[in-house]
Amino acid sequence: MNKYQYKVQGVDYEVEIAEVEGNIAKVNVNGIPFEVELQKPINAAKHPTMNNPKVEAPKPAAAAPAPAAAKPAAAPSAPAGSGTPIKAPLPGTITDIKVTVGQQINVGDVVVVLEAMKMQNNIEAESAGQVTSIMVNKGDTVMEGTILLTIG
Numbered sequence: 001m002n003k004y005q006y007k008v009q010g011v012d013y014e015v016e017i018a019e020v021e022g023n024i025a026k027v028n029v030n031g032i033p034f035e036v037e038l039q040k041p042i043n044a045a046k047h048p049t050m051n052n053p054k055v056e057a058p059k060p061a062a063a064a065p066a067p068a069a070a071k072p073a074a075a076p077s078a079p080a081g082s083g084t085p086i087k088a089p090l091p092g093t094i095t096d097i098k099v100t101v102g103q104q105i106n107v108g109d110v111v112v113v114l115e116a117m118k119m120q121n122n123i124e125a126e127s128a129g130q131v132t133s134i135m136v137n138k139g140d141t142v143m144e145g146t147i148l149l150t151i152g
Helices: 067-073
Strands: 002-008 011-021 024-029 032-037 084-087 092-097 110-116 119-124 129-134 147-151
Touching (some): 110 147
Antiparallel strands (some): 002 011, 011 024, 024 032
């Protein structure tokens, strides 16, 4: 298992590469497991060991914190809308999304439920308005600061 330290936009990440099979890398980012799809599979014949410096699986893994951000492109929700972003206050897993795109909400309404350290955390709207986009799906793992949704 290889361990790497990265800093992305001022945030430190510890990336552990558990396994690379074909074009799927199983990595842990700050202790949270992700499956990262590589653009090209790593050829095991060319690179027989994980310790070979040419096997740079961490480069795609550096984008590992982005799975939550990458999924909205495939999600049926609207593209990133204008307005106030609601961000994850801590890393965790989305267990429930309480709103839909276009829904009118008020300050203090629970918009997302985030499980972190085996506790359910209600994420509340910090402003009133209409939900312009939902950037995550139920079951997504997010890092602190990930935009969950926007309110316009």
